[in-house]
Amino acid sequence: MRTRLPAIIAVGAALLLAGCASASPGSTAPATDDATATTGGYPVTVQNCDNTVTVDQAPERIVTIKSTTTELLLALGLGDRIVGSAFLDGPLPAALDSVGADLNVISDFVPGQEAVLALTPDFVYGGWESNFSADGVGERAALEDLGIGSYVSPAACKGDAMPDPLTFDTVFAEIGEAGALFGVPDAASALIDEQEAELADLTPVTDAPSALWYSSGTDTPYVGAGIGAPQMILDAAGLTNIFADVHDTWTSAGWESVVAANPDVIVLVDASWNTADSKIANLEGNPATAGLDAVVDQRYLVVPFAAGEAGIRNVEAAGSLVDQYAALDAP
């Protein structure tokens, strides 16, 4: 008789918790796989990095982590719905300067859960999956229990959900999903059309010159590899990635491979914490790489860090690479 009491309490507690859980928005999920974005739309359900995200109404208080997500929302005209941003990778592009003028940047790094909750958000849009950790903004399940929806940029999903390879279709699909989730499908379509047109207008470099995508690292360079954003951008620009056969998004390589490949140009990722100039200094200072054609002839192309991750600036980056390449050969 006595032993049944704990069991009864346990069952009761479980029912109670289930009841609470079902009371929070976001879990009454109809099982649709695709983003259902009927006109006027809600509820919207998407599959996102092994999670199911369901939004019943347009989020009004959004926190964005990293530049890619922030810039996407600004480009969709949702700047007034962003209550806070963090962990930005660089300044906003010129086109978004005016709409992003009032951006509330709460931290240069991933903020803690309380700091985010202090903004009373109803949605968090993260650029990396790791942003949603217990010592970051909080785990996605925990946020959901508090009634806060979450969404990770699909290009950054790890595990099975990782795009292999990343293509512009994936990037554009994210714009579409974001449009559905945040209730601005028209703005999203317009943005996608704009990007597709820009992409179509690109005249890639002819002759497929080889390129190194040099992100960071002095002794051991961290370079763009075969299936991530760097590869996608280089392909669009008509450049051949010397590490295209490495099955990873980015990878640590050895200088010997770089020297052996002797790339025609070197794409330098420019970040405030790791500038293009410092990378040039490193290349020139290393006696092995100082002899590379690209170093001797100063054939460098520069890409801002934020533009090097999957987002709305990738097309522009590809175009910039084409233009910079042409400028190299100009008299």
Add this chain to the structure above:
Amino acid sequence: MTGSTAQQGRGPVAPARVPASTGARRTGYLFWLITAVVALVLGGAVAVTIGPAEVSLAQVWGSVAGHLGLPAGSTPVPPLTDAIVWQLRMPRVLTAALVGAGLALSGAVMQSVTRNPLADPYLLGLSSGASLGAVCVVILGVGFALPAAAFVGALLALLATLNIARVGGSITPGRAVLAGLAIAQLGSAGTSFIIFWAAKGDSYREILNWLLGSLAGSSWSSVLIAGVALALVGTGILLAASRLDAFSFGDTTAASLGINVNATRWGFLVAVALLTGAMVAVSGAIGFVGLILPHLVRGLSGPGHRRLLPLVAVVGALFLVVADTLARTVFDPRELPVGIITAFIGVPVFLVLIKRKRSGAWA
């Protein structure tokens, strides 16, 4: 045994003939030493010919011989290939050998001075201090100062450790180990804090590579640093090797043999700090070399430090050359930090050693 009982009570007897096995024992040691040296030279030569880039043997020889002023043969070597061989591979293999020798030597000395078979060169907080120094300069963006910062960090950590461990001028092994643990934890915490505070984007990758130890940044200046440190400090240690034997019986015995226990101990610890500091400055804190190789080599070298130390240095060099070659070729074109390889090789070997240990010397 029966011989000794028969001689009891009869006072001094005529000096016994020197047993013939002395010669055989010496040959055994010399055999291992020569084998190790030959293996090192051969291994190093092979390592220079291996790499992600396609470089033919003729080109390797052409490049090396050209720089050394030896007859180079007729194949002209393109400048970039020459750069690969002479600016990347040669310094890297040489640095690996020097660092391996230095770390193994430091580990053996540390184990004897602290009479602790689990001691490694980083015991007295050296690697944590070096890491802290290195992380600071990486974060501040002055990466070129990394070797100096790491070296200074190591020495400061040692000073802190020894000052904590010192009571009235004498340092006991036990206290030194405890103080070293404390300083190591402090350094670790400091390093983690700085990473947390300041590491943006992918700069943490570079720090991680350094913390795990990597020979990827080896240049001729690292060869110089490691070489000078090994030549100066290593020679000093080798000359004083027999005093380490005196320590095996404890401080009192060492003192009764006329050895200045404090000064000698300080001297060895400072020597290890200098040697390790230089190695860490050049390649980060590569683990397991200093911990495991002395145990491996003791079985081959026979007893006594005058045999152990030279052999452990040569075997250490060989070990790290092999490990580093694996690190840069196994996942070609990706590079593993060499500290991962030394752990993967070192730990199983260590386990085998523990299981096989018949002699009870360290057990």
Add this chain to the structure above:
Amino acid sequence: MSAERGEAASARTAHPRDAANSPFGGAEGALFRKSGAPTVSATGVALDGVSLSIEGTSILQAVSAALPAGTVTGLLGPNGAGKSSLLRIIAGIDRADVGTVTLDGAVVGQLRRREAAQRIALLEQSVTPSVDLSVREVVLLGRIPHRSRLLGSFGGEDDLLVATDALAMVGVADLVDRRWHTLSGGQQQRVQIARALAQRPSLLLLDEPTNHLDVSAQLSLLQQVRGLGLTSVLALHDLNLAAAYCDRIVLLQAGRLAAFGTPAEVLQPDLIRSVYGVECDIVPHPRTGRPVIVFSGPADDPAAAPRDPEEGLS
């Protein structure tokens, strides 16, 4: 041989228990107190008012004794009496706060480390250390005090001869290639003594050399030490071993000299009771005539009390 020594020893004047009456105090001590250049004459070991305190606790107080050259002296006393500390001071490893130790006329505290090690060999209480050396290497350690000045090298042909000699002197020459940790306790002790002998000392100091040894090993070890003819000081626990093998006995109690003299003089029941707190009787050894102590029990045990109430009252 031992009987002769015993008789010769008892013929000498017993040193009074009161340490204040040191024969080496004042002008009389001038003969033995030569500071400065050591002399070659083997005058033995002279302790003169040796005192030591560590962090306020007094370890030794005004210990004085004259140990003639070539004799074996037993250092006795309960645990904590200061035996090890005294040996370390005699060896020159520690410095006494007050008083001096003189060996063959030279003040030990003023000798340089190397010189002291060339004259005095100390074997501490055997701890079982992780020692990975061959017997040859262990004995060669004893040549360290004689190492070459420039490079500090030792172990050449000459040193090897000395080492082999030393091993032969204690009868373990056949163990020379064995590894240290494969030896038995008795063998290890002998090899340690060989190491001490390799130092070619004038003074041999052994701190409880017979601990952990079985009775046959104990007896043969002490027999061997006697046979060496060196001035020796042995810290011992076993009163009977001391009585059998020592020419003199220094009896310490709580850092003070309780008695100094031949075994017959020092090993008296009332003295043993006051120092050790045990009741005993002294009987002569049936073969050697040296005193043998027969214990009855702890001092407060009524069953152990002496039968005659007049004896044993101190």
